[in-house]
Amino acid sequence: MKIRSKTITLDELDWNILQLLQSNAKQTFTEMGRKLDVAHSTIYERIKKMEEYGIIKKYTVSVDLEKIGKRYITAFMTIFTDPKESEAVAKKLSEMREVVEVDTSLSEELLIITKVVAEDQEKLHSFIANKVVSLPGVLRIRTSIVTKKFKESGFPIKVSKPK
Numbered sequence: 001m002k003i004r005s006k007t008i009t010l011d012e013l014d015w016n017i018l019q020l021l022q023s024n025a026k027q028t029f030t031e032m033g034r035k036l037d038v039a040h041s042t043i044y045e046r047i048k049k050m051e052e053y054g055i056i057k058k059y060t061v062s063v064d065l066e067k068i069g070k071r072y073i074t075a076f077m078t079i080f081t082d083p084k085e086s087e088a089v090a091k092k093l094s095e096m097r098e099v100v101e102v103d104t105s106l107s108e109e110l111l112i113i114t115k116v117v118a119e120d121q122e123k124l125h126s127f128i129a130n131k132v133v134s135l136p137g138v139l140r141i142r143t144s145i146v147t148k149k150f151k152e153s154g155f156p157i158k159v160s161k162p163k
Helices: 012-023 029-036 040-052 086-094 121-132
Strands: 002-004 007-009 073-081 099-106 110-118 138-145
Touching: 012 029, 012 040, 029 040, 073 086, 073 121, 086 099, 086 110, 110 121, 121 138
Parallel strands: none
Antiparallel strands: 002 007, 073 110, 073 138, 099 110
C-alpha cells in the first residue's frame, strides 16, 4: 500500500488479501499467508493498515433469516423529494432500523432509493405511512416489494494478473 497526498494505492498483495477476506473473513492470517506465499505477519500488518485507513470498514455476518424461521419482506422504495431536502431525508432514512440501504440517483430528478426490510406487509405499510411520508421534503414514494431474490452480495474483488 502506498499513500501519496491522501490517495491510497493498493498493490497486488493488498488486492489478493481483500479477495481472500471477501470470500471468507474467518480464515486465519496463517491460512491466508500460505495461500499467498507470504508470512502471516505480513498479512496481519497489511490488514491492520487497511483497517486503519478505512479500506476495510467492518467485518460482518450474513444470516439467512428464513432458515431460522424468521419471515420478512424486502422492499425497494424510490422516494421523490424536494431537491433542497434530499440530503436531510437521506440522512434521516439512514438512521431508521427498517432501512438497510440508502442511495441517491440523479436522473431527470434526484431520487433516493432505499432497501427496506419489515416483518410483514402491515409493518411495511405502517413504517412508510408513519415514518417516511411525514419526513419534510418527501413528495411521493414508489414501493416495490421483492417477490423472489436471485442474488445478494457485495462487489466481488477480482485481481487481474499483470501482463
